[in-house]
Amino acid sequence: xxxxxxxxxxxxxxxxxxxxxxxxxxxxxxxxxxxxxxxxxxxxxxxxxxxxxxxxxxxxxxxxxxxxxxxxxxxxxxxxxxxxxxxxxxxxxxxxxxxxxxxxxxxxxxxxxxxxxxxxxxxxxxxxxxxxxxxxxxxxxxxxxxxxxxxxxxxx
Amino acid sequence: xxxxxxxxxxxxxxxxxxxxxxxxxxxxxxxxxxxxxxxxxxxxxxxxxxxxxxxxxxxxxxxxxxxxxxxxxxxxxxxxxxxxxxxxxxxxxxxxxxxxxxxxxxxxxxxxxxxxxxxxxxxxxxxxxxxxxxxxxxxxxxxxxxxxxxxxxxxxxxxxxxxxxxxxxxxxxxxxxxxxxxxxxxxxxxxxxxxxxxxxxxxxxxxxxxxxxxxxxxxxxxxxxxxxxxxxxxxxxxxxxxxxxxxxxxxxxxxxxxxxxxxxxxxxxxxxxxxxxxxxxxxxxxxxxxxxxxxxxxxxxxxxxxxxxxxxxxxxxxxxxxxxxxxxxxxxxxxxxxxxxxxxxxxxxxxxxxxxxxxxxxxxxxxxxxxxxxxxxxxxxxxxxxxxxxxxxxxxxxxxxxxxxxxxxxxxxxxxxxxxxxxxxxxxxxxxxxxxxxxxxxxxxxxxxxxxxxxxxxxxxxxxxxxxxxxxxxxxxxxxxxxxxxxxxxxxxxxxxxxxxxxxxxxxxxxxxxxxxxxxxxxxxxxxxxxxxxxxxxxxxxxxxxxxxxxxxxxxxxxxxxxxxxxxxxxxxxxxxxxxx
Numbered sequence: 132x133x134x135x136x137x138x139x140x141x142x143x144x145x146x147x148x149x150x151x152x153x154x155x156x157x158x159x160x161x162x163x164x165x166x167x168x169x170x171x172x173x174x175x176x177x178x179x180x181x182x183x184x185x186x187x188x189x190x191x192x193x194x195x196x197x198x199x200x201x202x203x204x205x206x207x208x209x210x211x212x213x214x215x216x217x218x219x220x221x222x223x224x225x226x227x228x229x230x231x232x233x234x235x236x237x238x239x240x241x242x243x244x245x246x247x248x249x250x251x252x253x254x255x256x257x258x259x260x261x262x263x264x265x266x267x268x269x270x271x272x273x274x275x276x277x278x279x280x281x282x283x284x285x286x287x
Numbered sequence: 288x289x290x291x292x293x294x295x296x297x298x299x300x301x302x303x304x305x306x307x308x309x310x311x312x313x314x315x316x317x318x319x320x321x322x323x324x325x326x327x328x329x330x331x332x333x334x335x336x337x338x339x340x341x342x343x344x345x346x347x348x349x350x351x352x353x354x355x356x357x358x359x360x361x362x363x364x365x366x367x368x369x370x371x372x373x374x375x376x377x378x379x380x381x382x383x384x385x386x387x388x389x390x391x392x393x394x395x396x397x398x399x400x401x402x403x404x405x406x407x408x409x410x411x412x413x414x415x416x417x418x419x420x421x422x423x424x425x426x427x428x429x430x431x432x433x434x435x436x437x438x439x440x441x442x443x444x445x446x447x448x449x450x451x452x453x454x455x456x457x458x459x460x461x462x463x464x465x466x467x468x469x470x471x472x473x474x475x476x477x478x479x480x481x482x483x484x485x486x487x488x489x490x491x492x493x494x495x496x497x498x499x500x501x502x503x504x505x506x507x508x509x510x511x512x513x514x515x516x517x518x519x520x521x522x523x524x525x526x527x528x529x530x531x532x533x534x535x536x537x538x539x540x541x542x543x544x545x546x547x548x549x550x551x552x553x554x555x556x557x558x559x560x561x562x563x564x565x566x567x568x569x570x571x572x573x574x575x576x577x578x579x580x581x582x583x584x585x586x587x588x589x590x591x592x593x594x595x596x597x598x599x600x601x602x603x604x605x606x607x608x609x610x611x612x613x614x615x616x617x618x619x620x621x622x623x624x625x626x627x628x629x630x631x632x633x634x635x636x637x638x639x640x641x642x643x644x645x646x647x648x649x650x651x652x653x654x655x656x657x658x659x660x661x662x663x664x665x666x667x668x669x670x671x672x673x674x675x676x677x678x679x680x681x682x683x684x685x686x687x688x689x690x691x692x693x694x695x696x697x698x699x700x701x702x703x704x705x706x707x708x709x710x711x712x713x714x715x716x717x718x719x720x721x722x723x724x725x726x727x728x729x730x731x732x733x734x735x736x737x738x739x740x741x742x743x744x745x746x747x748x749x750x751x752x753x754x755x756x757x758x759x760x761x762x763x764x765x766x767x768x769x770x771x772x773x774x775x776x777x778x779x780x781x782x783x784x785x786x787x788x789x790x791x792x793x794x795x796x797x798x799x800x801x802x803x804x805x806x807x808x809x810x811x812x813x814x815x816x817x818x819x820x821x822x823x824x825x826x827x828x829x830x831x832x833x834x835x836x837x838x839x840x841x842x843x844x845x846x847x848x849x850x851x852x853x854x855x856x857x858x859x860x861x862x863x864x865x866x867x868x
Contacts, residue, residue, distance in 0.1 A: 211396040
């Protein structure tokens with residue numbers, strides 16, 4: 132209760148000594164060690180009552196037990212590291228796959244050219260890039276467009 | 288002719304600039320400026336050593352169209368060792384340089400937290416106070432030495448492998464592999480980002496740094512020349528050795544880059560451009576660095592004053608705001624005259640702004656301790672931290688590209704692997720082997736070893752190789768022949784400046800610097816500063832001397848690249864004699 136807190140030795144800056152009397156035991160003051168223990172346990176409530184913090188409200192001879200900083204379950208840096216590593220690995224895989232595909236294309240082109248050059252004995256005539264063996268020259272393909280127009284030609 | 292080439296000239300120039308502009312431009316040049324009070328020795332070294340050697344290397348690679356080993360073998364089979372030495376230096380430097388990037392990456396991924404992990408001290412076991420090691424030094428020091436490096440008190444105690452550093456190291460080597468997977472084809476695309484981005488961030492930091500309180504003090508401090516230090520030969524020596532590392536000469540990387548050029552390219556203009564841009568970047572980077580250092584010194588000075596003010600107010604029971612920073616000196620003199628014993632009993636620290644400005648740091652200390660501390664004080668510190676560490680990472684990565692090319696191109700030309708094996712596999716093998724060897728830098732004593740590699744593998748061999756490069760071209764290949772080659776490529780004969788520097792000034796200067804360097808090194812036993820929490824003077828670092836076996840490794844590192852020069856010449860001589868028999 133407020134009436135049980137007596138002030139003395141008030142100075143210029145907001146600092147004061149105080150003792151707490153025990154109402155149940157009349158005049159005797161509560162021993163210092165008990166007051167210290169009570170303050171230590173309720174430092175937060177006292178701070179918020181004065182709208183101050185551990186740094187701005189200091190009780191002489193009472194070192195406050197500091198609350199540990201909040202640490203998330205996975206450290207933040209591990210998450211960032213995971214993101215960075217995923218990006219790097221994705222980039223490497225992309226470049227390797229692109230390189231393999233480019234290599235395969237080049238290989239196909241060069242092996243085709245090599246195959247055509249190897250068959251030197253059988254001269255392969257190339258018609259518009261397609262080896263003539265692929266074209267079935269014996270059985271010609273009848274081009275339907277021209278065939279249909281046969282009647283339109285004037286017969287000599 | 289099947290040799291890969293640059294997509295355009297801009298890519299090539301950007302790669303050379305990116306190779307030259309590295310971490311040293313941000314954290315070594317401003318320190319040298321500060322200690323030696325001026326840049327005159329640096330400019331003289333640049334004019335008579337840096338630019339001639341740069342032109343020589345670029346012209347050589349472009350003319351002979353081969354990597355370092357092949358190029359020097361073509362100049363003269365006796366000089367093959369110069370190429371092998373360059374290759375060896377590139378290997379050694381790549382190993383430890385990427386570990387520095389690992390530290391940068393670690394700080395980068397830790398910058399996404401609120402509050403920044405290096406701004407608060409962790410609690411001790413029974414939660415009554417802060418961790419002792421952190422409390423005695425600062426939270427920034429603690430995060431660097433304990434949470435990042437987990438450093439051992441002595442170079443002989445290896446400690447254990449730090450798993451978080453291994454993860455970051457793997458990521459860094461993966462990034463290097465990603466960018467250099469197909470040689471300059473992939474690297475040329477990556478360089479657009481890694482070479483240009485740091486300039487953007489430097490500009491942002493410049494604008495922000497100039498608005499910080501205390502920035503002007505820092506800049507004034509930087510730009511006031513100190514003419515006394517010019518009499519110290521150490522100053523000239525530092526400038527001469529620094530120019531090598533700054534322009535990345537004698538690594539073989541520049542020869543590799545220019546070997547992918549078309550033969551008719553103006554290498555003289557390129558050399559001057561790269562040197563000038565490198566110089567300008569160093570100066571440009573010093574401005575934000577010194578603004579931030581000035582800001583940090585001013586904040587530390589204000590903190591010192593505030594702490595004194597609080598003790599005085601507590602002692603004399605004065606109201607808050609009665610003593611401010613402005614009338615602090617008046618109050619102190621008044622209280623000293625009226626209550627001298629009380630003031631003496633308070634044990635107030637003397638606060639002097641000049642002292643705080645004098646605390647000069649270079650290298651990793653600048654980035655990871657001083658700058659991180661300054662970043663905490665800025666509003667929006669996460670963003671600044673992220674920007675800063677991405678910038679450092681890009682700077683280091685573009686230099687790593689040059690190092691790796693210096694290793695990759697000669698190996699490709701030596702055709703160690705059969706032609707059926709693709710380029711991607713060779714670069715993968717190089718990155719994997721380097722990663723495995725670099726694991727030893729993630730030990731507890733890793734940072735001591737990196738200092739050793741930096742001081743011994745990255746200094747003396749460069750001088751020796753550069754000396755043989757210049758004398759080899761000037762006196763074995765003959766300057767007349769070289770001038771004709773350059774005339775063929777650029778269209779004009781190299782003028783008097785090049786002739787004089789290539790023939791006389793550069794070799795002479797290199798010889799003098801080499802002799803001076805060796806004499807200064809052997810004068811006193813090399814020592815290092817160890818972080819030892821159990822030392823009485825903690826948080827000051829403990830000065831320790833290297834044990835003999837570590838000294839042997841230092842000497843080995845310095846000699847290994849150099850020894851290839853005579854060895855290869857001897858080998859070739861023996862081959863010639865056997866053949867003539």
